[in-house]
Amino acid sequence: MELVRFSCPGCGAELPARDPSGEQSCDYCGSRFAPESARGAKTVGGVVLDHAQMMKAIEASKTELALVQRKLARLRKREAKAEARASEQALQAKAKTKKKKNGKGVWGWVTGALSTLFGMLALGAGMIGIGIALGDLKLEDIPILRDMGFAQRLDAAVDDAVHTEVVDPWGGPPQFTEIDGRPAVVLRTLKHGEDARFVDAYALDDGSRLWRLGPLSSSPDGADHVRFAVVGPLVVVSTGEHNEVWIYDKVSTQRVRSVDVGARVNALCALPETQSVYVHVDGRRHRHQLVELAAGTSTRARKRPEGCSELELERGDPSWLADDAVRDRLDEVELLRVHMPPGAASDASNQAGDSSVGFGVGRDQDEAHAPLLLGLELGPRSTASADGVRWQVGLAEPEGVRDWPAASTLDGGFAYLVWVDAGGWQLASYDLGDGSQRWATTLDAAGDRTLSVHVEDGNLLVVRSHIVEIRAADTGALVAQIGEQPGD
Numbered sequence: 001m002e003l004v005r006f007s008c009p010g011c012g013a014e015l016p017a018r019d020p021s022g023e024q025s026c027d028y029c030g031s032r033f034a035p036e037s038a039r040g041a042k043t044v045g046g047v048v049l050d051h052a053q054m055m056k057a058i059e060a061s062k063t064e065l066a067l068v069q070r071k072l073a074r075l076r077k078r079e080a081k082a083e084a085r086a087s088e089q090a091l092q093a094k095a096k097t098k099k100k101k102n103g104k105g106v107w108g109w110v111t112g113a114l115s116t117l118f119g120m121l122a123l124g125a126g127m128i129g130i131g132i133a134l135g136d137l138k139l140e141d142i143p144i145l146r147d148m149g150f151a152q153r154l155d156a157a158v159d160d161a162v163h164t165e166v167v168d169p170w171g172g173p174p175q176f177t178e179i180d181g182r183p184a185v186v187l188r189t190l191k192h193g194e195d196a197r198f199v200d201a202y203a204l205d206d207g208s209r210l211w212r213l214g215p216l217s218s219s220p221d222g223a224d225h226v227r228f229a230v231v232g233p234l235v236v237v238s239t240g241e242h243n244e245v246w247i248y249d250k251v252s253t254q255r256v257r258s259v260d261v262g263a264r265v266n267a268l269c270a271l272p273e274t275q276s277v278y279v280h281v282d283g284r285r286h287r288h289q290l291v292e293l294a295a296g297t298s299t300r301a302r303k304r305p306e307g308c309s310e311l312e313l314e315r316g317d318p319s320w321l322a323d324d325a326v327r328d329r330l331d332e333v334e335l336l337r338v339h340m341p342p343g344a345a346s347d348a349s350n351q352a353g354d355s356s357v358g359f360g361v362g363r364d365q366d367e368a369h370a371p372l373l374l375g376l377e378l379g380p381r382s383t384a385s386a387d388g389v390r391w392q393v394g395l396a397e398p399e400g401v402r403d404w405p406a407a408s409t410l411d412g413g414f415a416y417l418v419w420v421d422a423g424g425w426q427l428a429s430y431d432l433g434d435g436s437q438r439w440a441t442t443l444d445a446a447g448d449r450t451l452s453v454h455v456e457d458g459n460l461l462v463v464r465s466h467i468v469e470i471r472a473a474d475t476g477a478l479v480a481q482i483g484e485q486p487g488d
């Protein structure tokens with residue numbers, strides 16, 4: 001709408017710009033006048049309007065005003081219809097509820113009585129709970145619960161839930177070391193019911209706990225971010241609640257020092273050659289850091305060091321080749337994963353003309369998709385291809401095999417595999433020289449999912465969701481168990 005500056009017909013004053021439609025009033029003398037009787041008129045920009053132009057502007061303003069009024073009328077009409085519809089629906093709902101209430105009959109009264117009864121029981125249970133919390137009442141004081149043995153069963157269940165300590169493998173794979181001359185393993189554990197994480201060391205000869213660090217968190221988020229790394233005589237630990245890494249003596253468990261890395265730690269990776277640890281932290285800046293353990297200093301790194309990729313840290317198995325070193329097909333075999341001695345696929349090994357023997361795990365491409373184990377030779381001119389296959393073994397009874405393989409590793413010329421079939425979780429070892437099976441055993445049916453296997457100095461660790469089994473690598477015999485199954 002174009003505004004107009006009128007000149008008052010009474011005092012001649014030029015008035016501020018305004019809507020030209022309708023009766024006008026002078027801000028100076030108070031005169032009221034019709035727009036057509038104004039002494040003169042100008043546009044906002046100062047252009048003088050003659051009488052014809054002024055009348056044209058007035059008509060245009062009136063037309064625009066009429067259009068706006070019609071739009072407002074339509075909006076009011078719609079609002080009125082919506083209000084009437086809502087009112088009608090409310091009346092219908094009220095009538096329906098009243099009809100349902102009046103016609104509920106015997107069943108309705110029974111339902112109401114039961115609701116009242118349950119409400120009274122809930123109130124009573126609440127009062128009992130308050131009495132127990134205040135110490136004024138015990139479950140044994142209630143005759144019916146005492147006769148049912150409820151208190152004893154409840155105490156046992158709570159004890160199982162709160163005091164069960166389990167291995168928590170989601171913080172990273174176990175790390176082998178030696179403590180006071182005894183082969184040991186360091187891993188993360190969890191106390192159920194408290195969200196309390198610890199870093200523990202266990203002897204491999206009998207599964208006894210040598211020491212414990214923690215609890216290392218006071219919140220669920222911090223507990224999930226507990227990380228650890230063993231570097232020579234030291235253990236490095238971090239949590240999600242601090243921007244620091246803590247360095248402990250591996251034997252005495254005394255804290256040596258702490259190093260501020262500026263943000264929450266996501267991953268730790270031991271670098272034993274330089275007696276340092278790689279730290280990956282939150283944020284875009286300074287995500288990669290190297291902490292020198294002896295000096296307690298932190299320096300920025302441009303990228304992750306070799307061996308510290310996210311996938312390598314998750315697997316914790318240097319024999320597992322990266323996916324880009326494995327071909328998708330191998331003589332009509334779907335190759336799922338390949339294990340080679342560490343360094344076998346390196347450029348230095350290839351230039352030296354060395355050959356290494358490992359194994360591949362796959363499935364036949366026929367209709368049965370039978371599980372296969374293949375002996376592979378990786379040298380300067382052969383990758384995981386047909387000319388590198390030394391032998392091929394299929395499972396004797398492939399029916400029902402799934403999760404093939406669930407876990408696998410290589411050590412000292414032997415393959416170690418875990419899979420699931422109709423008989424449960426199977427663990428076996430094979431000689432890489434000719435593919436012959438050394439031994440096989442079925443894991444405890446009460447155990448849960450197997451996540452990984454690791455071998456060091458004749459000790460085979462089978463990592464499951466809540467426990468770690470220590471077994472003899474040459475026979476598969478169970479030596480000890482770390483952690484408990486919840487509810488055992």
